[in-house]
Amino acid sequence: MSYLTDDGKVKCAVCGKAFGNISPSHLKLHDMTVEDYKMKFPGAEFIGEKAAARRRLTVSKAEIFPETKQLKTKAEKEDDKVNQTDDEKIKYPAKRRIFKFLRDYFPNIKDNYEIQKKTLLGQIEFCIMSDLADPVRKIDFEFPDAFWHNPGFYYHNAVRIDRLTEAGWKVIKISGVDPDKDDLLKAIKGLY
Numbered sequence: 001m002s003y004l005t006d007d008g009k010v011k012c013a014v015c016g017k018a019f020g021n022i023s024p025s026h027l028k029l030h031d032m033t034v035e036d037y038k039m040k041f042p043g044a045e046f047i048g049e050k051a052a053a054r055r056r057l058t059v060s061k062a063e064i065f066p067e068t069k070q071l072k073t074k075a076e077k078e079d080d081k082v083n084q085t086d087d088e089k090i091k092y093p094a095k096r097r098i099f100k101f102l103r104d105y106f107p108n109i110k111d112n113y114e115i116q117k118k119t120l121l122g123q124i125e126f127c128i129m130s131d132l133a134d135p136v137r138k139i140d141f142e143f144p145d146a147f148w149h150n151p152g153f154y155y156h157n158a159v160r161i162d163r164l165t166e167a168g169w170k171v172i173k174i175s176g177v178d179p180d181k182d183d184l185l186k187a188i189k190g191l192y
């Protein structure tokens with residue numbers, strides 16, 4: 001037996017009132033759960049035709065306009081970018097691991113930090129990119145052998161170290177293609 005009405009609603013099998021759909025809160029009035037209702041009136045509809053049609057329309061809209069969904073993910077992606085922590089922005093997992101390790105000892109550590117020195121007049125005297133740097137403690141961590149190190153970015157090593165040292169920075173060189181915990185601890189010994 002169908003409880004659907006001609007005007008697109010569905011009748012409650014208990015009280016005969018017509019609704020858009022049979023809700024759990026309505027069944028409560030009859031002291032019934034959805035399960036009780038299904039048991040007592042097998043095959044009784046829960047959704048009126050109008051509601052069912054509306055639901056079908058929503059589904060087909062999503063199928064017809066999948067780009068709506070994509071646009072949302074794009075926006076969500078932008079949000080994610082903003083919410084990304086510093087380590088999540090680091091492209092190379094090997095570097096990310098080192099960053100996270102060093103951050104326990106140097107909480108202000110920054111990835112690809114631009115070390116600038118300005119003259120008294122505020123003109124930039126030099127601008128040196130660092131692999132990882134603690135700008136608060138003025139420590140520059142260099143990984144010259146690491147595979148993720150971009151040599152094009154850096155001054156000739158000796159010049160670079162001179163300039164940074166003159167500006168009050170400490171330059172820590174960490175060797176190895178993929179330095180491990182021991183290499184890192186050895187390099188920062190005496191600094192923490």
Ligand SMILES: [Zn+2]
Pocket residue numbers: 012013014015016017026030
């Ligand atoms: Zn009812």
